[in-house]
Amino acid sequence: MENQDQILDSIRSKVRQRFLFAAMTVFLYGTFVLCYVDEGRVLNHVTGDSAISGGLVLFFALIVVFLFLEYIFLTLSKDK
């Protein structure tokens, strides 16, 4: 039987990792609101002649970043 403190420490470390990834996701997700406030001016306008707005770029970027975070999380979990 393993030492109980070691087991609990290991679980705490995993929980910290879970919360870190979750917090990053929630934070990044929250940036979408910037499209609707003055502070996010870059996101709520089309730039120059381009029809692709900052908001649309953010939309695609968030999806890709979320997938990447999932991949890293799975990889780290596999190592443990």
Added chain:
Amino acid sequence: MPVSSRSLSTTALVLKVIFCSLSLLLALAPYQLAWAAPAVANEGQRQPLNTVAIVMFVLFVTATIVISYWASKRIQSSSDFYNAGGNLTGLQNGAAIAGDFMSAASFLGITGLVFAFGFDGLIFAIGAFAGWPIMLFLFAKRVRNIGNYTFTDVVSRRLQRTKISVVAIVGTITVVVMYLIAQMVGAGKLIELLFGLPYEVAIVTVSTLVIVYVTFGGMLATTWVQIIKAILLLLGATIIAFLVMSHVDFSLEALLNGASEVHPKGRAILVPGVLFQDPVQVATILVAMMFGLLGLPHILMRLFTVPSMKEAKQSVFYASLFMAYFYMLLVIIGFGTVLFLYDNPSVFIDGKLLGGGNMAAIHLSNVVGGDLLMGFISAVAFATILAVVAGLTVSGAAAISHDLYAGIICKGNPDPEKELKLTRATSICIGVIAVALGILFQNENVAFLATMPLVVAASVNFPILFLSLFWSGTTTRGAIVGATIGLITSIGLIVVGPQVWVSVLGFESPLFPYNYPALFTMPLAFITMWFFSVTDKSAQATLDRKAYHELLVSSEYGPTDNRLKT
């Protein structure tokens, strides 16, 4: 536990009768449609019958009924019925999860919103996707490790089973019924448009088919219907997106420019602000969608259909991959509807899109791919709805038969035959309720409708699940009071909000300004749970807190782990 052979032969007999009845119904369809056609012309709301669509539609229905028949032969126990035996691979389950979640609201509703309002419709797409990483990080492994069939199993593991189960069942049934509304409205509109059948007849047809799948095929049939549907939906969306892009030389820039030239709002559709201007309103949607997903009982239930925690995590990742691709395609399809439909008078009647905004994707498929593609996409959209409704029905039925009957009434020792019978009876009841609500809410946008149950899930199920898994201080009393407050406030504020108070009930102005109050009700539920837990000095509270460490180890290392046991 095996079900008696007599019960199985009865099942097979009833299934054969239904199969024959449906075959007869389908054989008579042309005559019914010929009868229905004049009514269509008179109402001016439906378009001419699409033979290809009808043939594909019939093919799909036949295939799914055959799957249900095959699955019914393999159902030997409650486990087979609720979690398909728990032996799916991560990839299969990931496809089924994607099939379960990429609903009519996503495909028809979000496309309809982009068609009408441009960029703002994409809020629902990012919202629908963003909960999946959190599902992987926080719940996939832990929920899989400590539950059996439903999320009620998970929350009742360390809290007092009877009391917390009642709350979880109420939360599950509320969410399932509300989610069904969106799917039924989408199904009704689609069949009304394609077949020229009255809306009410359309949703009765859908409900009947789903009852057949679920009653006889359980989760196994539901899973395979969802997998097939996910493949078809991704294929159909890819074809439409490819054809749209081929018209604009595969330039997203050209697509967006072209769309903004024909839309009445011009270049405003390319940026945020046409539908939503208030950042708080946007935040309410984002919060409801992300955290609501984490409390959806029919999605959480899918985590139990795989044999291990590793497969559970992989299935969420695969599901995310499928959905990421799908929601990116929706940008092209959404703006494609703008580009190809606004300049096309044949899809408008009295200035309104034929069949309503929810049908924009279907019209687009006709414009870029003709009758053949429209037929295929219509069958896919119909498959989408059937798969999601089937998943919801299994989840609702499990809440009553497994959580209530087996867990509470029979104290965990039910008669398996009676439990299965009750599951099937509950499936029929849910089908009837879905029809009634589908009629009541028939004029609402399906993306709006599908977000409402997410508010309840975020305010009731998610807080209970999260705190019971991650906070040792959670007590039964705290969880019950918090969930009750979350349920009452979320439903109350939805009812007095614009979508129900004004659009459905006909009042002039709403009593609460936001449609999706999860931004307020979810924190309220958390605070209430925290307060009533920390002030709980009862003997049960001591037991609840003590049970946390055992749950912690089980949830991380698996249910059979005994590292902390002495």
